[in-house]
Amino acid sequence: xxxxxxxxxxxxxxxxxxxxxxxxxxxxxxxxxxxxxxxxxxxxxxxxxxxxxxxxxxxxxxxxxxxxxxxxxxxxxxxxxxxxxxxxxxxxxxxxxxxxxxxxxxxxxxxxxxxxxxxxxxxxxxxxxxxxxxxxxxxxxxxxxxxxxxxxxxxxxxxxxxxxxxxxxxxxxxxxxxxxxxxxxxxxxxxxxxxxxxxxxxxxxxxxxxxxxxxxxxxxxxxxxxxxxxxxxxxxxxxxxxxxxxxxxxxxxxxxxxxx
Amino acid sequence: xxxxxxxxxxxxxxxxxxxxxxxxxxxxxxxxxxxxxxxxxxxxxxxxxxxxxxxxxxxxxxxxxxxxxxxxxxxxxxxxxxxxxxxxxxxxxxxxxxxxxxxxxxxxxxxxxxxxxxxxxxxxxxxxxxxxxxxxxxxxxxxxxxxxxxxxxxxxxxxxxxxxxxxxxxxxxxxxxxxxxxxxxxxxxxxxxxxxxxxxxxxxxxxxxxxxxxxxxxxxxxxxxxxxxxxxxxxxxxxxxxxxxxxxxxxxxxxxxxxxxxxxxxxxxxxxxxxxxxxxxxxxxxxxxxxxxxxxxxxxxxxxxxxxxxxxxxxxxxxxxxxxxxxxxxxxxxxxxxxxxxxxxxxxxxxxxxxxxxxxxxxxxxxxxxxxxxxxxxxxxxxxxxxx
Numbered sequence: 244x245x246x247x248x249x250x251x252x253x254x255x256x257x258x259x260x261x262x263x264x265x266x267x268x269x270x271x272x273x274x275x276x277x278x279x280x281x282x283x284x285x286x287x288x289x290x291x292x293x294x295x296x297x298x299x300x301x302x303x304x305x306x307x308x309x310x311x312x313x314x315x316x317x318x319x320x321x322x323x324x325x326x327x328x329x330x331x332x333x334x335x336x337x338x339x340x341x342x343x344x345x346x347x348x349x350x351x352x353x354x355x356x357x358x359x360x361x362x363x364x365x366x367x368x369x370x371x372x373x374x375x376x377x378x379x380x381x382x383x384x385x386x387x388x389x390x391x392x393x394x395x396x397x398x399x400x401x402x403x404x405x406x407x408x409x410x411x412x413x414x415x416x417x418x419x420x421x422x423x424x425x426x427x428x429x430x431x432x433x434x435x436x437x438x439x440x441x442x443x444x445x446x447x448x449x450x451x452x453x454x455x456x457x458x459x460x461x462x463x464x465x466x467x468x469x470x471x472x473x474x475x476x477x478x479x480x481x482x483x484x485x486x487x488x489x490x491x492x493x494x495x496x497x498x499x500x501x502x503x
Numbered sequence: 504x505x506x507x508x509x510x511x512x513x514x515x516x517x518x519x520x521x522x523x524x525x526x527x528x529x530x531x532x533x534x535x536x537x538x539x540x541x542x543x544x545x546x547x548x549x550x551x552x553x554x555x556x557x558x559x560x561x562x563x564x565x566x567x568x569x570x571x572x573x574x575x576x577x578x579x580x581x582x583x584x585x586x587x588x589x590x591x592x593x594x595x596x597x598x599x600x601x602x603x604x605x606x607x608x609x610x611x612x613x614x615x616x617x618x619x620x621x622x623x624x625x626x627x628x629x630x631x632x633x634x635x636x637x638x639x640x641x642x643x644x645x646x647x648x649x650x651x652x653x654x655x656x657x658x659x660x661x662x663x664x665x666x667x668x669x670x671x672x673x674x675x676x677x678x679x680x681x682x683x684x685x686x687x688x689x690x691x692x693x694x695x696x697x698x699x700x701x702x703x704x705x706x707x708x709x710x711x712x713x714x715x716x717x718x719x720x721x722x723x724x725x726x727x728x729x730x731x732x733x734x735x736x737x738x739x740x741x742x743x744x745x746x747x748x749x750x751x752x753x754x755x756x757x758x759x760x761x762x763x764x765x766x767x768x769x770x771x772x773x774x775x776x777x778x779x780x781x782x783x784x785x786x787x788x789x790x791x792x793x794x795x796x797x798x799x800x801x802x803x804x805x806x807x808x809x810x811x812x813x814x815x816x817x818x819x820x821x822x823x824x825x826x827x828x829x830x831x832x833x834x835x836x837x838x839x840x841x842x843x844x845x846x847x848x849x850x851x852x853x854x855x856x857x858x859x860x861x862x863x864x865x866x867x868x869x870x871x872x873x874x875x876x877x878x879x880x881x882x883x884x885x886x887x888x889x890x891x
Contacts (some may be wrong), residue, residue, distance in 0.1 A: 360626065380640055380788055382526075415719060423793035424647040428640075 600630020
């Protein structure tokens, strides 16, 4: 049973699709590009927060004005503008995977514009000894292996199918295109680590123990770089712990958000 | 009709079972397969074949650009054209083409083409391409910017050839305070531009607006699909306000001529499979990186690819009947090419004689038979009238 509604809002003249649901303090969830939808994790979080889940520029429903986006920083401004449109004041900012990279780039610039930060398997850091996989260069079987702790589970086959369902081909191509625009071959900003000290908001870093896309070393590097942060590793989970181990992940996030 | 001799300069020494042991001959195909001791005679033999084409009276010789692959041995087509510039006398040097988006300094392409054009007193044809998806992996160019970079680089190069320098270029992907290309090209206003394409509609719609020549690439599709591409291109010329000229349609095709049909097939077929199964082998991720081709074209390619890729065919009859290549006795080859030429209207035949790992003597024999017995009979077909 879902309580979410979908709407299209205008952000600086660009039509942007957004899911929202629940009530309470605002929580902006910047999602990954693998399963861009309102998921059980959002449903759980919406029990205590008003959850906003925007569709990234370029992805299905938010194709408008994609040519205006070249750098990850453009997305930071996009989401600050989106918060202005929705009157979100110092939201909890949660970012997973690609969305986590945007959240981190936001936090080094405007840490005061968010109340708490949660990064889940975030892209963005350059860790030369443990590089991220070239997720757009490997085949679907290898991608499932990289993204999921259990690549044979129905969930994994549903999110990264061998043959995409006809009605999902276009949206999955668009999502790959968004990822490629900002994350081609090296899904990072080599200068990001230099500025992690600027993140002052309380920060939770959640990482799948068996993330084969962005290795756990990245989670540790985020934790070391952000002063007020803790790292929680989720067992039996890959790159998308909020999807593959939803209950554990929700509990970890809820505990963190309840803290004063 | 004009006839050109095209070469891929493929690596001829992959193991026979390569396609069973490796997923791709591109990007990550280990370069330990390359042996410079074998490469030295191979390069020189391939260059000999293009020089032979000049001696046999072909209108031009063609080279192209691919990177990090056994498929083609010319990461720098301009170097190959330079090798040929002073060893050929009459033939046009057709570079098909430089992969513009790969370069952060498109003026380097403008300079090198102009150098070749001046050295050869105007024998150069400048091809420009977006390049295969694989090149975007090999050179780490963002594929979502492929088309933008192609168009901007093209505009910059043309301006550098046609506008007195110096001038400034302040674009999205390229910004230069000083563009001032030395030397200037020999041909006025600049060398002819040919644009090879494998059927993406955005290319076929853009070329007519520039009044350039479109070359239907041979690699991926049977005759009927490629005929449709040429037809669509002609319709786009109509839309641009003129009737397409024969010399605006290039037809790339693999050709092999021997004494009889049976002998031609026997000599050619194993080397064709080496090409189709080993050299064309790549992954769909490498060949279709995100954004490299428009959504409309990607969906079309995904549909077509399954049925039409040569590597997915299993019998020679399929290859032969569908017209992926033209192979046979001089008479068979002549008939087939005449039939195709009349159906398609192409005025430029761009023939690849050296397939896969075919040995030197086969290629040379085939080229000679073609030049003596087939080429003269094609000359009168699809010739533009002087007013055209």
